[in-house]
Amino acid sequence: xERIPILKMGPFLLVTIQVDLYDRLxxxxxxxxxxxxxxxxxxxxxxxxxAVSIVDSFMGRILGNIASMSKIMDAATVVVxxxxxxxxxxxxxxxxxxxxxxxxxxxQGMELLRNKIGHLDxxxxxxxxxxx
Amino acid sequence: MIVLxxxxxxxxxxxxxxxxxxxxxxxxxxxxxSLVNQTKLITAASELVRNMLRYGGGGVTQLEIVSKNxxxxxxxxxxxxxxxxxxxxxxxxxxxSTGKSLGLGLPxxxxxxxxxxxxxxxxxxxTVTITRWKNGL
Numbered sequence: 525x526e527r528i529p530i531l532k533m534g535p536f537l538l539v540t541i542q543v544d545l546y547d548r549l550x551x552x553x554x555x556x557x558x559x560x561x562x563x564x565x566x567x568x569x570x571x572x573x574x575a576v577s578i579v580d581s582f583m584g585r586i587l588g589n590i591a592s593m594s595k596i597m598d599a600a601t602v603v604v605x606x607x608x609x610x611x612x613x614x615x616x617x618x619x620x621x622x623x624x625x626x627x628x629x630x631x632q633g634m635e636l637l638r639n640k641i642g643h644l645d646x647x648x649x650x651x652x653x654x655x656x
Numbered sequence: 657m658i659v660l661x662x663x664x665x666x667x668x669x670x671x672x673x674x675x676x677x678x679x680x681x682x683x684x685x686x687x688x689x690s691l692v693n694q695t696k697l698i699t700a701a702s703e704l705v706r707n708m709l710r711y712g713g714g715g716v717t718q719l720e721i722v723s724k725n726x727x728x729x730x731x732x733x734x735x736x737x738x739x740x741x742x743x744x745x746x747x748x749x750x751x752x753s754t755g756k757s758l759g760l761g762l763p764x765x766x767x768x769x770x771x772x773x774x775x776x777x778x779x780x781x782x783t784v785t786i787t788r789w790k791n792g793l
Contacts, residue, residue, distance in 0.1 A: 544677065546670040547706065578677065578695065580702040581760040609695035617699060617764040618750060 528553045530560050535567040536637055537599075538630075542575045550586045557590055561597045568637035569594050572630055574605030584619040591624045600640040601625060604633035660721040660728070668714040673705050676717060680730065683721055687728035689790045697730060697788040700765035704734045704784050707761055711754075712736025712782060722787065729770070729789035737781040744776050 526549055531538040537560055539553070557569060569590065573579065579587075591601040602625045614621065625640075627633035661683075665676055677698050684694040708715045715736030722731045741747045748766065753759035766772040771787040 544674050546673055548670055577681075578698050578702055580699050580706070581758050581764055582702075582706060585758055607695075609692045612692050613695045613699045613768065616696065616767050617703075618760045618767070619758070619764075 525552070527556065530556060532560075532564055532566070535641060536634070537561065537564065537566045537569045538572070539570070540572040540575070544578065545576070545583060547582055550583055554586050554590055554593075558593050558597065561594055561599050566599050567641045569599055569601045570630065570633045570637060571601065571603045572605050572633075573603060573610075574607065574629075576610065577607065579606070579610050579614055579619075581617060581619055584614060584617075584621060587621060587624055595623075600637055602627055602633040602636050604628065604630055657722050657724045659731075660723055662718065662720045665717045665719060666714070667705055667708060667717055670709065673702065673709070676705060677702060679719060680732065683719055684730050684788075687721060687730060687790045689730070689788070690792070693788060693790070693792050696768040697732075697786075700768035700786055700788075701732055703761040703765040704732075704786070707784075708734050708736045708738075708782075711741075712738030715781075724789070727789055727791055729787050731771075731785065731787040734784045735781065736783075740778040740780055740782055741774075741776040742778050744774055748774070 528539060528541055528549065539557065561569065587603055594601045604627045606626065625636060627636050665679065667673065667676060680698050680701055681694060684697055705717065713736065715734060718733040720731045722729050746752055748762050750763045751759040765786065769786040769788045770793065773785045776782040
């Protein structure tokens with residue numbers, strides 16, 4: 525069965541969608557991603573859709589689902605690289621992707637995720653400092 | 657309206673949808689349609705073809721390049737022989753769904769194209785026709 529690969533990068537999971545998605549493939553990704561969040565205790569999920577030329581209501585719903593599920597599992601989701609034409613179409617379609625964090629590219633998305641879990645690091649450092 | 661080219665593509669499985677979308681892209685590119693207009697057309701088609709597969713059990717699509725007042729456009733027809741839609745008016749409302757979807761399919765598709773026509777007869781099937789013109793008007 526065809527699958528979208530999920531890469532682990534430190535505390536984050538990275539997904540780059542390079543093919544056009546059909547519904548079953550998107551559902552498989554949703555499933556795999558949530559299982560990976562649980563297995564790796566990831567703190568963030570970054571989904572790069574820069575190569576995706578179409579996001580319809582189904583794909584939009586999957587992105588929303590991934591964000592909500594990850595949130596419940598204590599991980600933040602950022603969708604990056606949306607093509608302008610896709611953004612225009614999504615809004616006209618009536619889908620605003622509320623609840624999904626977005627960034628323009630992978631770099632900014634990573635930055636956003638790092639900031640989101642940043643308070644964890646500082647807390648730990650603070651704890652460490654107080655030990656010393 | 658003049659029909660410049662016409663072809664039929666049966667849709668029976670989800671994987672057929674990718675082929676269908678790519679073919680629309682080729683036709684839309686041929687008319688010189690902008691990327692945004694192409695994306696809107698293909699997204700609308702994607703919604704309608706999903707309905708056809710999910711509720712109509714698959715069907716046949718027709719892809720045409722048409723021309724009106726010498727402005728080219730792409731016209732797509734989705735024909736299934738499924739159970740039909742009992743209340744088309746209700747189905748065209750945002751947020752209405754008999755499945756578990758967001759209910760944006762039909763009304764969303766209508767917003768993304770220039771011309772939208774739906775005919776449905778319970779027990780006989782549903783036919784949806786959409787057109788998007790090159791200039792987007």
